Amino acid sequence: MARKTSFQNAINEAMLQEMERDERVVVFGEDVVGGSGAPGVLDAWGGVLGVTKGIHARFPDRILDTPISEAAYVGAAAGAAASGLRPVAELMFVDFMGVCFDQILNQAAKFRYMFGGKAVTPMVLRTMFGAGIRAASQHSQALYPMFTHVPGIKVVVPSSAYDAKGLLIQSIRDDDPVIFFEHKALYTLEGDVPEEAYAIPFGEANVVRSGGDVTIVALGRMVGVAQEAAKVLAGEGIEAEIVDPRTTSPLDEETILESIEETGRLVVVDEAGPRCGFAADIAALAAEKAFGDLKAPIRTVTPPHTPVPFSPVLEDAYVPDAAKVAAAVREVTGAAAPAGVA
Amino acid sequence: MARKTSFQNAINEAMLQEMERDERVVVFGEDVVGGSGAPGVLDAWGGVLGVTKGIHARFPDRILDTPISEAAYVGAAAGAAASGLRPVAELMFVDFMGVCFDQILNQAAKFRYMFGGKAVTPMVLRTMFGAGIRAASQHSQALYPMFTHVPGIKVVVPSSAYDAKGLLIQSIRDDDPVIFFEHKALYTLEGDVPEEAYAIPFGEANVVRSGGDVTIVALGRMVGVAQEAAKVLAGEGIEAEIVDPRTTSPLDEETILESIEETGRLVVVDEAGPRCGFAADIAALAAEKAFGDLKAPIRTVTPPHTPVPFSPVLEDAYVPDAAKVAAAVREVTGAAAPAGVA
């Protein structure tokens, strides 16, 4: 039974249902309970934005607060996974990867390969990402391109409440290490979400909108931006197909290439940086494998090669918006901008 | 006066000459002296492969060994740079970035932007990278795509002794934070290197070989691989132009695009991984800005999306070689493989 609920609740529910189903699932991170050792109420926070709220009440022994020691506890997730648990650790903001990246890059991701196929490391690292809430340069980055670059880990970037739940359940059930990116500006986004547990397989893109004139590839919060743009473009007679890969690693190349085959045109909109980023990755894929189908240059719409600025006016100018996406589509389709649009 | 010397000596000489010229230049890292606190000889190592050897004899007060505390001393480089020195710190292998990345990603790289343009952070981080010496998964990675993704740092990947010296001198004189990638399999490579100091500007690609049939973009050790391939191809009547960007950030887009304009064909050979990597970055550039010039799909030649294997036979199969580059070129030029070549 589906009912409307938020992206944030969908994530919370996925954890609760998997903890119910599988007692090897444990949750830990900074303030995921909130109030450990303190005189007031426990589960005071349930995570800095409340996403793990209520887990402590249900599974008090299987959710743990941690010291601010990301390297130690992310490594503990790897070690716990290799020794029989299925940990769901939380890195509060992905911007903090720099203090714990070794445990992902060189440990969890490489165990299986280095050990000749004899290790299984079923850990999930949930993390917040993205701009839009004026959190400034060190709390607003997207950074999934760096993780996508690393062989051995899977990278998930949901764009809707429905996907968030199904992809997180798959992440927890998956036998490989997974990093799960939650866009902080999507938490309140509502959507139809089944109450029961369901898993969305990795590497299966979602064609969010069908259209024959241009393919727009977008992830996470940019899916909504692409949809907004598509609505405007439809008014101009341009039908955009929007493909949401849902996971950047594995990547559903097939669905993307099939769409380009139909449309002959590609715009990639992405919130991560332009250099060695996800937009470039998709553009390269098309230039290598769909070259014959392309009728126009590929356009990527990303933030500039700058840190994320704080001031709201600057941050809004930094993040791709529907106007920029629409402009890029008009360019590749050779359409004139409608009156009043630059 | 140029004379033949090695890539390794060229780097050593660059440091010595800049230390001579500018007393703010200091060098530190693990065992860059070697023997600190020990009963035997000091400067026993001069770095794990001897690259900093002899600096201690000349500048005993300006070269320091460190504890195995990369986060602390890479951060110290940032702090020292912001307060008036020009540190050249060494991260022994770039694979270790995971324990100190925050000090680059969120500190050194972002100071200037976050502080509204009021900071200058002239630090260099020298580091070894690359496969080929059977150092296995945790000591063989290329990883410069991750650094290229980060706004605020410059990324240098020299391919010859001449470039190594000139680019390192520029790195030290540069007012922005620079990460300088030294391919460990190039250290013994000899080349003509002027004795006097000279700086090679960043963002100026080197056209290593001219040719009208195909553009090959390659960096670091892959430049030699591309040259080998070009020789074979020339025998088949295919003239390849090899463009070595030398710095991935800033990137000399112009020279790459001009070459594609001439040749109409692009092969990118790179030792970093394929996903969100440097090869994809260049392919995306061409697909966006040189689409009209391209007569064939772009081909990227990179290692597979796997960690670096240990066994020599596997490692050799992992790294791109001249045969794979030649095959890719034949594909994009529509040439048949010569007899005896698969």
Place this chain on the structure above:
Amino acid sequence: MSTTTPPAVGGLTSQELLAGYRTMRVIREFEERLHREFATGEIPGFVHLYAGEEAIAAGVISHLNDDDYVASTHRGHGHALAKGCDVDGMMAEIYGRYDGICHGKGGSMHIADLSKGMLGANGIVGAGPPLVCGVGLTARIRKTAQVGVSFTGDGGSNQGMFLESLNLAAVWNLPVVFVVENNGYAEATSNEFHSSGLDVAKRADGFGIPGVVVDGHDFFAVHEAAGEAIGRARRGDGPTLLECKTNRYYGHFEGDQQTYRAPGEVEELRATRDCLDGFRAAVTEGGLIAAAELDAIDAEALAQIESSVARAKAAAVPDLSEVLTDVYVDY
């Protein structure tokens, strides 16, 4: 010019006392005002207030010169104000204005002014200690008497970067002071839990450097202990870890309801441990400073903050072209 020595508490001149009080009061007003302004929804982003901890910033930083450096935390307003950052510039920064001390690009968590030796508030817990090791290296190499001081919270003392820095500073014998502001909480997690309730200062022993604990509500105690630590650093005798026991009055960030704290905990602290009240009592009781002088500072501080908020609100936002500038010196 008078030849009589001015009265002093803890060896401080009355000028120094007034300066210390002024610093604390300006910080307090700054933070109390931000707390109220935040509630109106006009201030963007994350804001972490320093109210309650003022004696630490004031007591430590009063020993520093412009060419000494401070590396701060996410809770950085107090350190920045004490280090001499411009009040108007800071306020405008927090409002995201072009007149801001970082042209609106940094915000509350990245306030910096290198010309004042303020190396930045920092959004990354534990990132400051390595930076001041670098400052210490600069001083050592250039043979100056400069000192680097980092601030870290109790929670931040569990971060590897902090712990590594204690050792690096010891090994390199650097002129740095690691101040730990132990306010008992890392976000909602108590020090009882995240560090087994132990003194952070104890960790210094393992690296062979002095670890000192002091009452962070007491300006005089902080001032004295910091003076010793900074003096030791300036003399070339190496680093010190100085732990100041303190309390924050507001939530971890604005919006935090603090349900993890005991009911009445903050009210009790405000009533009994307030650094400004304690200071006022100490200096007025002995007649060293007249209450009226302190009242005048209070009024000035209030007016200054009032004016800075008005200016910030009226100031222009950055031009959109600013997104692209200041990434590199030269690219």
Place this chain on the structure above:
Amino acid sequence: MSTTTPPAVGGLTSQELLAGYRTMRVIREFEERLHREFATGEIPGFVHLYAGEEAIAAGVISHLNDDDYVASTHRGHGHALAKGCDVDGMMAEIYGRYDGICHGKGGSMHIADLSKGMLGANGIVGAGPPLVCGVGLTARIRKTAQVGVSFTGDGGSNQGMFLESLNLAAVWNLPVVFVVENNGYAEATSNEFHSSGLDVAKRADGFGIPGVVVDGHDFFAVHEAAGEAIGRARRGDGPTLLECKTNRYYGHFEGDQQTYRAPGEVEELRATRDCLDGFRAAVTEGGLIAAAELDAIDAEALAQIESSVARAKAAAVPDLSEVLTDVYVDY
């Protein structure tokens, strides 16, 4: 079946004594042979030998079961052998053969066998301690008596990941033991420099966990101290830091000329502090074990290593298709 208690040193049965000796001897032969084989140029990559430190691996790991886990270091052969990894498989791995314990994909620095509780040698200094915190968590959640033991060098004890782990294990009250193998050097850098010459064990105090120092050349001392620490962990009484003072006989890696050491330093150590010699003297002097029994073990170990080298050299290298396998369970 005899009812008389077998003779014991430090509470060990003669079987346990012989097993301990065998472990040390196999490690020694393994490493001495690798040293010679490396010189021929046939062994690829970086090789870090454990010779001289055998009493630590043997003394600690003799307390562990197959479902206890060890996280090792770049100098991992000794730990792997003691933990029961197959000798032939290890040797073939080091030669890069498909028969290797990791099919030739890992090499010396990544030897692992999870079925034996060997979580891997590790090329990243300090990466093991977080991993065993995870093992400890597994034991705590599943309510088993499993224990996780990490090994770290003196140099590695300066790595933030190690220091953070001490605290995490304390806070979570985990059944783990952090063994520090202090051989006096981190590569060419002396412990006198990189840790101010202090005992690493002292760092435990700051996290409220026991820190113990023991002579790492002495199998009996290590065995006893490790028994206490592991017992404490199994009883749910939390982590211990166990520092073993030791020495390595060969260079940091094969090829290192060790000019940073004093002339004669290693020869002196070999003559006076050798763990195998010390063990032999202790058990034969009291007549607990006949020298001939030890000689027999020596001969067996020699033959075993001889055979493993011959097998490794004769073994096939991996098929090239192996490059692409084992990246994911499912992709």
